[in-house]
Amino acid sequence: MAVCTGCSLLCEDIELTLKTGAISQVKNLCRKGHGHFQALFTERIVPKIDGQEVSVDQAITKAVDILRNAKHPLLYGWSNSALEAQRVGIDLGKKLGATIDDTSSFCQGILMELVLTGKLPTCTLDDVRNFADTSVFWGADPSNSHPRLLSRFAYYPRGSKRQKSYEEERNCLVVDVRKSATAKLCSNYFRVPPGGDADFIASVIDVLDGKIPKYGDKKRMIDLGTILRKTEYGVIFPGVGLVYALQDKIELLKTLVAKLNEITTFKVVPMVEHYNMRGFNQLLLDDSGSINRVSFHSGQVTHGPENSIMAAAKICDAALVIGSDPLSSLPFGTAKSLAGVSLIAIDPRRSLTTDAAQVVIPSAMYGLEAGGSAIRMDGVRIEFEPIVKSDLLSDEQILARIKEEI
Amino acid sequence: MVGAMEIYKLLPTDACKECGYSSCMALAVALLNREKKLEDCPALLNPKYADKFKKLKELLAPLEKASETGLIIHPEKCFGCGNCVVACPVNVAAEPTRCGIGLGPQGDRVILAVEDGVVKCMNVKECRRFGPNKVMCNACTVTCPSKAIEFV
Numbered sequence: 250m251a252v253c254t255g256c257s258l259l260c261e262d263i264e265l266t267l268k269t270g271a272i273s274q275v276k277n278l279c280r281k282g283h284g285h286f287q288a289l290f291t292e293r294i295v296p297k298i299d300g301q302e303v304s305v306d307q308a309i310t311k312a313v314d315i316l317r318n319a320k321h322p323l324l325y326g327w328s329n330s331a332l333e334a335q336r337v338g339i340d341l342g343k344k345l346g347a348t349i350d351d352t353s354s355f356c357q358g359i360l361m362e363l364v365l366t367g368k369l370p371t372c373t374l375d376d377v378r379n380f381a382d383t384s385v386f387w388g389a390d391p392s393n394s395h396p397r398l399l400s401r402f403a404y405y406p407r408g409s410k411r412q413k414s415y416e417e418e419r420n421c422l423v424v425d426v427r428k429s430a431t432a433k434l435c436s437n438y439f440r441v442p443p444g445g446d447a448d449f450i451a452s453v454i455d456v457l458d459g460k461i462p463k464y465g466d467k468k469r470m471i472d473l474g475t476i477l478r479k480t481e482y483g484v485i486f487p488g489v490g491l492v493y494a495l496q497d498k499i500e501l502l503k504t505l506v507a508k509l510n511e512i513t514t515f516k517v518v519p520m521v522e523h524y525n526m527r528g529f530n531q532l533l534l535d536d537s538g539s540i541n542r543v544s545f546h547s548g549q550v551t552h553g554p555e556n557s558i559m560a561a562a563k564i565c566d567a568a569l570v571i572g573s574d575p576l577s578s579l580p581f582g583t584a585k586s587l588a589g590v591s592l593i594a595i596d597p598r599r600s601l602t603t604d605a606a607q608v609v610i611p612s613a614m615y616g617l618e619a620g621g622s623a624i625r626m627d628g629v630r631i632e633f634e635p636i637v638k639s640d641l642l643s644d645e646q647i648l649a650r651i652k653e654e655i
Numbered sequence: 656m657v658g659a660m661e662i663y664k665l666l667p668t669d670a671c672k673e674c675g676y677s678s679c680m681a682l683a684v685a686l687l688n689r690e691k692k693l694e695d696c697p698a699l700l701n702p703k704y705a706d707k708f709k710k711l712k713e714l715l716a717p718l719e720k721a722s723e724t725g726l727i728i729h730p731e732k733c734f735g736c737g738n739c740v741v742a743c744p745v746n747v748a749a750e751p752t753r754c755g756i757g758l759g760p761q762g763d764r765v766i767l768a769v770e771d772g773v774v775k776c777m778n779v780k781e782c783r784r785f786g787p788n789k790v791m792c793n794a795c796t797v798t799c800p801s802k803a804i805e806f807v
């Protein structure tokens with residue numbers, strides 16, 4: 250059995266049949282995961298310095314050189330890498346006095362912080378399958394982002410307390426700006442106008458308080474209130490859509506969840522996209538007291554927006570990017586700043602970032618070529634073994650060598 | 656999908672009964688259920704209906720791809736999400752500790768499984784829509800997010 254690192258569901262029931270140089274058959278892997286694994290055989294990269302092919306040792310030595318001489322090194326990415334590599338990465342950050350940040354900084358960070366610090370109640374996906382009778386996907390479309398979430402946990406499977414499952418015992422609600430693929434399947438879809446999530450929350454709180462809601466279709470809001478009140482075990486899955494819409498009003502979500510918990514049980518499981526973003530956030534929190542945006546400059550641990558990728562990209566003089574492709578995912582200004590510094594990219598495959606990097610170090614793909622562990626979107630630790638033989642070093646091994654040589 | 660009315664409109668509609676049915680509408684339904692072929696309507700073979708015959712051929716072509724239960728799969732639309740795999744009552748009965756709790760099947764007694772990223776259909780004879788005691792099960796189609804599974 251293999252573990253898929255295609256999204257943060259880390260599906261463990263993948264059966265692979267291999268023949269030389271290709272996967273000949275694979276069972277239970279969704280289309281997204283299939284694409285992720287197939288990329289193993291395409292888009293691979295070789296070690297490079299300034300566009301010239303070199304040996305891995307040379308590339309690592311060059312990376313060490315760059316980092317050692319940098320005044321403000323930045324270590325960024327992390328969400329597509331194993332816990333073991335992230336651990337070494339944080340230690341490397343301390344040794345270098347670097348700024349360290351991950352992809353949560355511009356996506357689910359503010360929500361993840363509330364969950365990891367216990368300010369929002371959460372549960373595991375196994376609890377969702379066994380107990381949940383209402384799942385709310387809010388600003389999220391799992392059919393595309395986490396294709397097996399509905400079938401494995403949130404809607405269709407039978408759980409210990411939910412034997413009649415979606416036919417009789419489960420509701421699936423979608424709150425979104427558009428009628429997504431998931432919205433077409435769900436039992437109730439609520440459309441919110443872009444940016445209208447805060448008003449929608451206010452209306453839900455109103456109906457739960459027995460008041461007439463100010464926003465939205467009154468009758469439908471009252472119906473929603475009834476579903477929520479009747480729920481025995483509810484789970485809200487907030488996606489980036491909701492986090493982006495709320496931003497500094499994220500407290501509203503806390504208020505809503507607290508209100509719901511006065512009536513019944515409601516949990517929150519963030520729709521983490523990359524397979525081990527949550528793992529990095531947890532490690533850094535345990536280590537430094539913050540889930541992201543940390544600086545170890547001059548031996549001091551500081552936390553704040555000045556250490557976010559957006560800010561740090563502008564002042565750093567060298568950056569090591571691992572487990573992410575910031576040049577294609579970050580806003581243009583930030584990407585441009587990053588592309589302008591001495592950039593080291595560690596990645597199993599080609600990306601815009603590896604194309605632009607001064608030093609490229611290819612790594613083994615976790616889940617297939619390298620073993621390790623990661624934290625699923627619900628906080629459960631999943632271990633994986635390598636299933637394909639590979640001569641490539643893992644992220645962990647590369648980082649350990651860089652750290653040692655520095 | 657094609658409807659019986661659409662088929663009927665392209666038939667000769669002179670109720671000659673040579674196909675063995677009492678009306679052209681009955682033949683249309685039989686064509687839809689793939690119990691009869693276009694060639695079973697002798698009138699339609701008359702050159703004056705050549706146009707209609709051609710149109711009917713095109714109309715009925717997708718049905719030929721369907722399995723015996725009328726199941727049509729469009730792999731290019733499938734997300735491989737496994738919703739159908741977990742929702743199919745035959746799958747759940749065959750593997751209650753796998754499909755029943757949301758995992759992919761291990762054995763070969765199931766009807767639906769995801770392979771190479773897309774849905775695959777086997778053992779169609781086990782499908783509840785099959786045979787004389789068929790029931791109108793649609794668990795696999797209503798749980799599909801992309802209309803990758805359809806029934807004729």
Ligand code: SF4
Pocket residue numbers: 253254255256257258259260277278279280281282283395396397398
């Ligand atoms: S749902 Fe995610 S983890 Fe599971 S097979 Fe698909 S991509 Fe991989």
Ligand code: SF4
Pocket residue numbers: 742743744745746766767781782783784792793794795796
């Ligand atoms: S119709 Fe019912 S029994 Fe047949 S494949 Fe679909 S879900 Fe399974």
Ligand code: SF4
Pocket residue numbers: 732733734735736737738739740769773774795798799800801802803804
């Ligand atoms: S056919 Fe539909 S429900 Fe089944 S795996 Fe494909 S997309 Fe999912």
